[in-house]
Amino acid sequence: MSRVAYVNGRFVPHGQAVVHVEDRGYQFADGVYEVWAVFDGRLADYQGHMDRLDRSLDELRIERPMSRGALTSVLRETIRRNRVREGIVYLQVTRGTARRDHAFPNPEVAPSVVVTARSMDPAVAEAKAAKGVAVITTPENRWGRCDIKTVGLLPNALAKQKAREAGAAEAWFVDELGFVTEGASTNAWIVDAEGVLRTRDTQANILRGITRHGLLALAREAGMKVAEGPFTVDQAKAAKEAFFSAASAFVMPVVSIDGAKIGDGRPGPIATRLRELYLENARNTAA
Numbered sequence: 001m002s003r004v005a006y007v008n009g010r011f012v013p014h015g016q017a018v019v020h021v022e023d024r025g026y027q028f029a030d031g032v033y034e035v036w037a038v039f040d041g042r043l044a045d046y047q048g049h050m051d052r053l054d055r056s057l058d059e060l061r062i063e064r065p066m067s068r069g070a071l072t073s074v075l076r077e078t079i080r081r082n083r084v085r086e087g088i089v090y091l092q093v094t095r096g097t098a099r100r101d102h103a104f105p106n107p108e109v110a111p112s113v114v115v116t117a118r119s120m121d122p123a124v125a126e127a128k129a130a131k132g133v134a135v136i137t138t139p140e141n142r143w144g145r146c147d148i149k150t151v152g153l154l155p156n157a158l159a160k161q162k163a164r165e166a167g168a169a170e171a172w173f174v175d176e177l178g179f180v181t182e183g184a185s186t187n188a189w190i191v192d193a194e195g196v197l198r199t200r201d202t203q204a205n206i207l208r209g210i211t212r213h214g215l216l217a218l219a220r221e222a223g224m225k226v227a228e229g230p231f232t233v234d235q236a237k238a239a240k241e242a243f244f245s246a247a248s249a250f251v252m253p254v255v256s257i258d259g260a261k262i263g264d265g266r267p268g269p270i271a272t273r274l275r276e277l278y279l280e281n282a283r284n285t286a287a
Contacts, residue, residue: 003116004078005114006078008112008113008114014116017114017116019112022098031092031150031151032148032149032151033090034050035090035091036049036247037088037248037250041079041084045210045282046286048210049247053093062095065093065110075089086119086121087117087120088117088248089116089117092113092114093112093113094111096112129251132252132255133170133255134256135172135242136257137173137174138172145205146181146205147202147208159184160184163184170252170254179204179232180231180233186209187244188244189245190235190239191239191240193239195240197219197270198227198231199216199228202228211245211251211278214278222273239263241263241268243268251274251275253268
C-alpha cells in the first residue's frame, strides 16, 4: 500500500506530504525530532522518548503543538495507517511557518508537526547484528548542544556519508582530546580490557540516548560492570568488544574501527547478550 504521513492536522499520501517554504525547520533547522522503534504495532521506550521530546522543545522554547495524549494518538494512527508491525515512527516539530527572520516570530506562530512511519524487516537487522559492522572515526565538529535532539544534522549527515564511502555502517566522532563522543546517529560503547562496559557520560555534549539509558539499566541488572566516562580511539581499538546503540539499531556489534579488528573480529558475548535483553524488554514494555 502507499505510505501515509501526518502533516499539520491532516493525514495525506506520502508523496503529497509538504510544508511551507518558509517553515523554520527548512530555513533554520529550528526544530526537534524523535524516533520510536515499533514492535507489533506498539511504541518502544514510549515514556523516555516523550520526556526527551518535552525537554528538547523546552530547550528551544518551542510550544508543545498538542497534548501528549493527542500526540500519542497521532503516532499510533500513523503507524496503523501505514500497517507497520515492525519498524519505526518519526516525529518532527518545528517552530512553524513565518516570514524569514532569524529571531523568533512575533507574534508566535503554530508549530509544524510531521509524522511518518515505515516498516523494517527484523531478519535483515538480525543478520547484520550476527555478522557485526565496521565503524570509522571522524573529528568532532558539531555545535555545543548535542544534548538537544534537533533537526540540525548536517555534520552528522556528512559523517554518515564518509562512513558509507568507506564501507562502514557508522562514524564515531572524536573530540579534541582524542576521546570518542558518540556516533553520527548512535551512542558508542566498548567492553574494555578489564571487561568493563563503557560509554561516554552525558556531560560530554552527547545525546541522552533513550536506548542507551535502557541498556545501562539492563546491564546493571544483569550484573555487568558499567562505567560512564571517556575512552580514546586507541582504547576502543584495543577493546574486547565494541557496539553502538540507537532506537533503530538497538544494539549493533562493531567488529572493526578504522580497519582495526576488534577482539576476534566477531560480535562479542556482551553485545550479543545486551541485544537480546533489550529486544525482550522493549517488546514486553512497548505501549
